[in-house]
Each structure stands twice: as structure tokens, then as C-alpha cells.
């Protein structure tokens with residue numbers, strides 16, 4: 517595990533992205549996303565992802581509420597609340613967008629069972645919602661979850677990508693520069709919290725980061741039908 521001193525001026529988060537590069541790459545450049553960006557995506561995989569991600573995002577709302585509660589209790593910077601409240605607003609938009617997108621693709625959202633990888637990811641979110649989980653750990657996980665989607669979908673907006681027109685809205689939702697700025701704000705919060713954290717909390721935050729990457733890879737695999 518890399519310490520701040522051995523990573524020079526780099527923040528803790530950037531140093532973890534560097535030290536876990538292969539896993540980070542697997543989560544952010546998964547064949548599912550590469551398939552969207554080169555136009556080879558299997559639309560039945562996209563539809564499966566859409567229905568499963570709707571279930572995930574519904575679980576993500578109480579998780580963000582728990583992060584907000586921790587910020588309210590423990591943060592020494594009032595702007596954290598503003599940034600997280602902005603995140604809550606975009607989640608509300610996101611849920612409405614899923615319903616609209618599902619009707620466009622004729623995908624059923626009601627009565628759909630979460631698949632194993634989704635269930636495990638949601639269980640992980642629930643474990644992070646416990647009051648004993650430190651704010652630094654929860655905000656690190658939150659940053660990682662949002663950032664995997666930002667990095668993944670921004671790949672599909674590259675000028676060299678061949679993303680199908682009907683999937684562009686999906687890619688813009690998470691791949692836009694705006695969403696990128698939001699992820700940078702989350703990274704700054706996480707770095708600030710980690711600067712003051714004990715070595716035990718830092719270790720737990722790094723573990724949470726790696727766990728998010730593993731769950732994201734499993735979620736993409738599940739969407740591909742594996």
C-alpha cells in the first residue's frame with residue numbers, strides 16, 4: 517500500500533488509481549463499454565444492463581443519503597453537503613431517465629429480479645451505509661462508483677468512437693464534462709478526508725475502492741450475460 521509520502525504531491529486517490537491500474541482498467545474499459553464505443557454492442561446486453569442498473573440506482577439513493585448524513589455529522593466543509601445534494605438531484609433525474617429509456621427500448625423495469633452480481637453489489641452498498649463506517653471510507657466508495665461510469669462512458673464520446681446514435685444519450689449522461697467535474701469534486705472531498713484520516717481508515721478506504729472496482733467488473737460481466 518502506497519503512502520502519501522511515497523506518492524509525492526499526488527493525492528491519495530490518484531495514487532490508488534495508479535497502484536491499482538490493471539483493476540481500474542478492467543472496470544473502466546470493460547468489453548461491454550468498448551462494444552458501445554466501437555458499435556459492436558449486443559443490444560440484448562444493453563437492455564439487460566438497463567433493467568439491472570435501474571435496480572442498482574434505486575439502492576444507490578439510500579446509500580447517497582447515508583453519505584449525506586455522514587457529511588452532515590462529520591464534515592468540516594459545508595460545501596460537501598451542496599455537492600452531495602447536487603448528486604441526489606441528478607440521481608432523481610437518473611431514475612426518471614431510466615424509466616423513459618426503458619420504454620424506448622421496450623424493457624420491463626417492474627417485477628425484474630436483481631441478478632447475483634447486482635445483489636452482491638447492493639449488499640456491499642448496504643454494508644457501507646452502517647453508521648460505524650467512516651465518512652472518508654463512504655465518500656471514497658461513492659467517488660469510485662461515480663468515476664467508473666464517468667471514465668467508461670466518456671470513452672464512448674471520444675471523437676474516434678463509433679457509438680450508435682441511439683446510445684449517445686446514455687453515454688452523455690455519465691460521460692459528459694459536467695459529470696466529470698462532479699467526479700473531480702468528489703475526489704477532492706475524498707482526498708481531503710483521507711489526509712486527516714488514521715492509517716486504519718486509510719486502509720479501509722483503499723479496500724472499499726478495490727471492492728468497488730471488483731463489483732463494477734462483475735456488473736459489466738453480468739450485463740454481458742456471463
Ligand SMILES: Cc1ncc(CN)c(N)n1
Pocket residue numbers: 569572573576661662664665732735
Ligand atoms: C453499477 C453502477 N455503477 C455506477 C453507476 C453510476 N451512478 C451506476 N448507475 N451503476
